[in-house]
Amino acid sequence: MLGHSVLNPMSPQALAISNLFILTMIVSLGIILIIAGVLTYTSIRFRRRPGQGEPPQTFGITKLEIAWTVAPFLLLVAVFGVTVQAMRLSSPGQISISAAEAHNPHRLTVIGHQWWWQVRYASGVDTANEIHIPVGQRFVVALTSVDVIHSFWVPQCGPKIDLVPGQTNYLWLECDRAGVYNGACSEYCGAGHAWMLLRIIAEPQARFSAWEQAQRRAAPATARLHPPAGYSAREVAAGVRLFQYFPCQSCHNVDGLRSNGAPARAEVAPDLTHFGSRQALAAGRIGNTPAHVTAWLANPDKLKPGVHMPNFQLDQTQLRDLTAFLESLR
Ligand code: CUA
Numbered sequence: 146m147l148g149h150s151v152l153n154p155m156s157p158q159a160l161a162i163s164n165l166f167i168l169t170m171i172v173s174l175g176i177i178l179i180i181a182g183v184l185t186y187t188s189i190r191f192r193r194r195p196g197q198g199e200p201p202q203t204f205g206i207t208k209l210e211i212a213w214t215v216a217p218f219l220l221l222v223a224v225f226g227v228t229v230q231a232m233r234l235s236s237p238g239q240i241s242i243s244a245a246e247a248h249n250p251h252r253l254t255v256i257g258h259q260w261w262w263q264v265r266y267a268s269g270v271d272t273a274n275e276i277h278i279p280v281g282q283r284f285v286v287a288l289t290s291v292d293v294i295h296s297f298w299v300p301q302c303g304p305k306i307d308l309v310p311g312q313t314n315y316l317w318l319e320c321d322r323a324g325v326y327n328g329a330c331s332e333y334c335g336a337g338h339a340w341m342l343l344r345i346i347a348e349p350q351a352r353f354s355a356w357e358q359a360q361r362r363a364a365p366a367t368a369r370l371h372p373p374a375g376y377s378a379r380e381v382a383a384g385v386r387l388f389q390y391f392p393c394q395s396c397h398n399v400d401g402l403r404s405n406g407a408p409a410r411a412e413v414a415p416d417l418t419h420f421g422s423r424q425a426l427a428a429g430r431i432g433n434t435p436a437h438v439t440a441w442l443a444n445p446d447k448l449k450p451g452v453h454m455p456n457f458q459l460d461q462t463q464l465r466d467l468t469a470f471l472e473s474l475r
Contacts, residue, residue, distance in 0.1 A: 155301040159235070161234035284319065287315055322347065
């Protein structure tokens with residue numbers, strides 16, 4: 146029922162936040178009940194009665210005033226204490242991390258783009274929008290942005306943190322149960338903000354290692370490409386040629402495939418080397434199926450208004466060929 150909310154924590158970091166939230170809610174609820182109770186009692190007990198004259202006038206009760214100053218003060222100090230504790234448990238902060246980062250094999254870099262997430266592993270894997278991690282392992286994530294301020298937030302796995310151009314912030318990322326955890330950009334970053342989604346895929350170590358191995362292969366020795374169901378090898382081959390003919394590689398990298406004039410490693414838009422292995426496309430906008438890829442290529446702006454990917458006015462054959470090629474990148 147709690148779904149992907151903060152109240153369904155899956156990591157020690159998220160648990161610390163959830164506990165803090167529940168504790169402060171209970172304290173607040175207690176205060177409301179006391180105030181509402183006293184207010185109700187006094188307004189009934191001391192209500193105006195017929196024939197009653199002016200009530201006795203009192204000015205100030207020192208003991209009471211000290212009490213209602215000291216009690217909230219102590220309460221706020223206590224809440225401050227548990228808040229600081231939750232911050233320590235949920236975030237590595239800026240300073241303590243540098244030393245730890247150098248030794249941590251579980252390092253990740255997340256770079257915010259309008260409107261997608263670039264994800265780089267210490268092993269060299271470069272992917273987008275879907276972060277695979279092994280269950281129960283703590284990753285140190287370095288976050289930054291190439292354009293505007295974005296904010297990384299996967300409620301079940303930890304705190305929210307900004308991705309700021311020219312600055313690196315750090316986050317611990319961990320999930321203690323296998324599953325897919327949804328997140329989103331939570332800082333307004335332009336037209337495509339609402340469709341800047343991400344997901345954490347927490348899986349057993351063996352599956353994670355297999356995934357990482359597969360991602361490290363430079364994908365298309367073109368002959369190895371297998372067409373998706375319903376498409377032919379000829380269409381895949383035609384798709385490769387179209388991909389090289391259109392300026393796709395000015396923005397998208399595909400390891401093992403270079404077009405004339407394209408940069409060595411384009412990072413303007415998501416790396417497509419293993420595009421077909423992802424669950425969703427357009428930063429979580431729609432599921433990764435051939436029909437959706439075709440719809441996306443036909444008019445990216447229709448699915449994600451403001452997206453920087455142009456509409457190349459592809460005809461039906463070109464759409465089929467490119468879809469066949471992209472979906473075969475596994
Ligand atoms: Cu990126 Cu909002």
